[in-house]
Each structure stands twice: as structure tokens, then as C-alpha cells.
Amino acid sequence: MKPLRDLAVGDALPDLELPPVTRTQLALFAGASGDHNPIHIDVDFARAAGHPDVFAHGMLVMAELGRLLTASFPIGALRAFSTRFAAITRVHDELTCRGTVAEIVDAGGERRATLDLSVTDRTGEIKLVGTAVVALPSS
Amino acid sequence: MVDRSAIGLTMEPFTVTAEAGRLRFFARAIGETAPVFVDETAARAAGHPGLPLPPTFLFSMELDGPEPFAFFHRLGIDFARLLHGEQSFTHHRVAHAGEPLTFTARVADVYDKKAGALTFVVRETKVTDAAGAPVADLATVLVIRNPAVREVR
Numbered sequence: 001m002k003p004l005r006d007l008a009v010g011d012a013l014p015d016l017e018l019p020p021v022t023r024t025q026l027a028l029f030a031g032a033s034g035d036h037n038p039i040h041i042d043v044d045f046a047r048a049a050g051h052p053d054v055f056a057h058g059m060l061v062m063a064e065l066g067r068l069l070t071a072s073f074p075i076g077a078l079r080a081f082s083t084r085f086a087a088i089t090r091v092h093d094e095l096t097c098r099g100t101v102a103e104i105v106d107a108g109g110e111r112r113a114t115l116d117l118s119v120t121d122r123t124g125e126i127k128l129v130g131t132a133v134v135a136l137p138s139s
Numbered sequence: 140m141v142d143r144s145a146i147g148l149t150m151e152p153f154t155v156t157a158e159a160g161r162l163r164f165f166a167r168a169i170g171e172t173a174p175v176f177v178d179e180t181a182a183r184a185a186g187h188p189g190l191p192l193p194p195t196f197l198f199s200m201e202l203d204g205p206e207p208f209a210f211f212h213r214l215g216i217d218f219a220r221l222l223h224g225e226q227s228f229t230h231h232r233v234a235h236a237g238e239p240l241t242f243t244a245r246v247a248d249v250y251d252k253k254a255g256a257l258t259f260v261v262r263e264t265k266v267t268d269a270a271g272a273p274v275a276d277l278a279t280v281l282v283i284r285n286p287a288v289r290e291v292r
Contacts, residue, residue: 066194082227
């Protein structure tokens with residue numbers, strides 16, 4: 001990727017391709033994140049609630065999307081990060097995180113880029129859409 | 140069920156501290172391998188006093204309060220019918236392992252969609268440091284599937 005100070009509207013961050021979602025990962029994330037909602041880790045509970053299987057925490061997918069940001073920007077540059085959870089992510093789904101520069105503005109005494117973000121599976125279904133605002137180095 | 144009378148309900152503030160080991164566990168669970176998030180030496184070399192909190196980890200800290208599900212119980216929300224609709228973070232500065240952070244959550248809005256089949260609850264949480272200075276603001280949109288309406292459909 002080009003240097004951050006040269007980032008321009010329309011530029012894409014390098015895609016982040018994730019390995020298939022596993023039940024082990026959902027169990028680890030439940031423990032690490034503190035979200036113990038059994039619907040993500042207990043298939044009996046999930047079925048009783050009308051779901052065919054357990055499914056991923058939305059926050060797991062958002063945290064993975066966060067890696068797209070930390071791969072390109074220092075953590076201290078992150079001003080805002082928001083997402084809408086559009087579809088359930090299931091076990092075995094293979095996700096791709098993408099980001100493009102939508103806008104660059106001066107705000108808060110610095111240059112800031114607004115990034116359009118998405119997470120899709122291999123069928124193209126959109127799991128999550130979002131935006132982030134990051135501070136850019138001064139040019 | 141949740142209705143608009145819940146708007147303005149404020150939860151008891153609580154203070155929690157992220158431990159470095161927990162941040163390493165979180166990094167492993169999400170596949171984050173950048174040294175700055177898992178290695179204190181690398182974090183200090185990058186100018187941090189300790190491991191920095193990665194994106195979204197404040198949401199987990201909010202679940203680390205003395206009664207992590209008090210918010211849901213107070214509102215009578217059943218996990219089996221709960222979906223996470225939206226989540227946002229506004230950061231005022233980087234937070235780090237070992238730093239006590241205070242979380243104050245309130246119900247900002249409650250509204251229905253699809254003729255009452257879905258109820259949306261908006262929770263806004265302010266995160267402040269030991270000096271009372273703002274660290275971040277979180278907004279969570281929860282979606283509750285209402286069974287009675289679903290059966291009619």
C-alpha cells in the first residue's frame with residue numbers, strides 16, 4: 001500500500017481474507033470477549049431458540065474487521081469505528097474484509113479519512129457494513 | 140417487554156481494568172498477531188505505557204462489570220430473542236491494559252419496526268478515565284424479535 005499521507009479518495013486497503021469460522025473460534029471468542037451468550041456456543045440452546053446451529057458473535061466479525069484497520073493504521077489514529085450487522089455469520093463461512101477511502105477532510109485540527117467497510121462471504125452476501133474514521137499523517 | 144418507558148434508564152456506573160493476559164487471549168481469538176497488541180516491549184517501543192486496547196475491546200470491558208447482564212435483565216430482554224443490530228465506537232484517546240476505566244450506560248432510545256415484530260433498544264455508554272476525562276463513547280443497537288407478533292405472521 002502507498003504511504004498513509006498519500007492516501008486518496010477511492011483507494012482500497014489491502015483485503016483481509018479470513019479462514020473459515022470454526023466452533024473452536026466461537027468458544028475462544030466467547031471466553032476472550034466475555035460474551036457468554038449461549039446462542040453462539042451451545043447448539044442445544046441455539047436450536048431451542050429456532051436457529052439451525054450456533055452462529056458467530058457479531059462482535060467477533062467486527063473485531064476481525066478491526067484488524068483490517070490495525071493492519072494499515074496505528075491504533076492511535078482510530079477516531080471512530082461503527083458497523084451494522086446485516087446478516088448472520090455461520091460456522092464454516094469464509095469472510096473477506098474490505099475497506100475503501102470514501103472521504104478525506106480536515107477536522108479536529110488534523111486530516112481524517114473516512115473509510116467505507118464491508119465484510120462479505122464467498123457467495124457475496126454482506127455480513128456487515130460499516131465506517132471508520134482515521135487520522136492521517138500531515139502531508 | 141421493553142417499551143419506551145425505559146428511555147433514560149441509567150445503569151449504575153462501574154469501573155474495570157483490562158489485564159494484559161486478557162488482551163493477548165482476545166488477540167488470539169480474533170487472529171490479531173501485530174506485536175504492539177501482544178508484546179509489552181513492542182507496545183512500549185511504539186510509545187504506549189502498556190498494551191493498547193484493540194478496536195472493539197471496550198465492548199468486552201462493558202461485559203466485565205459486576206453484573207454483566209444487568210442491563211438485559213433490567214429491561215427483561217431474553218437472550219434467545221436478542222440480536223446485535225449495530226455497534227459504534229468514538230475514540231477520544233487510546234486506552235491501555237492496567238488502566239481503570241469507568242462505564243456509564245443509559246437507554247437512549249426504544250422503538251418498534253415491522254408492526255411491532257422487532258423492538259430496537261439503543262444503549263449509549265460513556266467511558267471515562269480515573270480523572271473523569273472522556274476515553275470513548277459506545278453506542279449499541281439491540282434488536283429483539285417479539286414472538287407474539289411473529290406467530291401471527
